[in-house]
Each structure stands twice: as C-alpha cells, then as structure tokens.
Amino acid sequence: MGQIWEDREVNTMKTLNGQGGFIRFVIVMAILAFxxxxxxxxxxxxxxxxxFKSDVxxxxxxxxxxxxxxxxxxxxxxxxxxxxxxxxxxKVTKTEKLVRVTTAWSENVDLLGIYQKVLNFDIDIEx
Numbered sequence: 001m002g003q004i005w006e007d008r009e010v011n012t013m014k015t016l017n018g019q020g021g022f023i024r025f026v027i028v029m030a031i032l033a034f035x036x037x038x039x040x041x042x043x044x045x046x047x048x049x050x051x052f053k054s055d056v057x058x059x060x061x062x063x064x065x066x067x068x069x070x071x072x073x074x075x076x077x078x079x080x081x082x083x084x085x086x087x088x089x090x091k092v093t094k095t096e097k098l099v100r101v102t103t104a105w106s107e108n109v110d111l112l113g114i115y116q117k118v119l120n121f122d123i124d125i126e127x
Contacts, residue, residue, distance in 0.1 A: 038111055042119075045107045048081045049121045060099045060127035067092040067099075074101065100126045 055077045063070045071092045078085040084105050091102045104122035 041109050041111060042117075045109065045119050045121070048083060049123075052078060052081055052083060053123050053125070056101050056103075056123055057125050057127060060101050060125050063092075063094070063099045063127075065094070067094050070099065070101075074103075078103075098126050100124075 056074055059070055059073050059077070071087065071090050074090050074092070075085065075087045078090070084107065085103060089103050089105065091100075093100045102122075102124045104120070107119045107121070109117045109119060
C-alpha cells in the first residue's frame with residue numbers, strides 16, 4: 001500500500017510540475033513578448049533614421065543644381081517616413097563640387113508609459 005501511495009504522490013508531483021511548467025511558459029512568453037515590443041519601439045526610429053540617411057545621400061549625389069528642388073524631395077521623403085521634420089529644418093547648401101545636407105530631429109519612445117526615452121538624430125552629408 002505504501003508503494004502505491006508513493007507512486008500516486010510522484011504522479012501528483014509530475015502534474016504539479018506540468019502546471020508549474022505552464023506558468024513558467026506563460027511568464028517566459030510574456031517576457032519575450034515585451035522584449036519584442038521594446039525592440040520594435042526602439043528599432044523603428046533607428047530604421048527610419050537609416051533609411052532617411054541613405055535617401056538623403058542619394059538625393060545629394062544626384063542633385064543637379066536646384067537646392068530648393070533637392071530640399072523638397074528630401075522633405076517629401078521625410079514625410080513618407082513619418083519623421084517630425086519641417087521644411088525649414090532641412091539645410092541644403094551647394095558649393096562648386098559638393099552638396100551638403102544637414103538636418104536634425106528628436107523622437108520620443110514610450111514603453112507602456114513606464115519608460116520614456118528621447119532619441120536624437122542628426123544627419124550631415126556631403127556628396
């Protein structure tokens with residue numbers, strides 16, 4: 001009778017461990033989901049910065065001569081990416097051989113209202 005009782009206790013413990021395994025699974029998945037959420041919230045501004053910088057470099061490289069047209073193209077791309085820039089924030093200057101584009105902006109990242117971070121981006125390209 002004692003052996004049967006011990007086997008029953010072992011089976012009960014396995015069942016409890018299975019439930020504990022489920023709780024552990026839920027906690028791990030919640031932590032993983034939060035990490036993905038935080039990665040997306042922080043990654044998107046850096047992605048927009050990288051894409052915008054690449055596009056600005058191309059606009060500066062193919063700029064023919066009209067700096068207002070170049071500024072308008074850069075501003076349009078900034079709006080497509082959802083960057084908080086005004087047209088006056090974009091400075092385009094042209095020398096004999098080079099076009100220089102400078103701009104800067106800040107984006108706020110808010111993680112569930114618990115943690116806020118201001119990310120500052122600036123671009124200074126000479127092509």
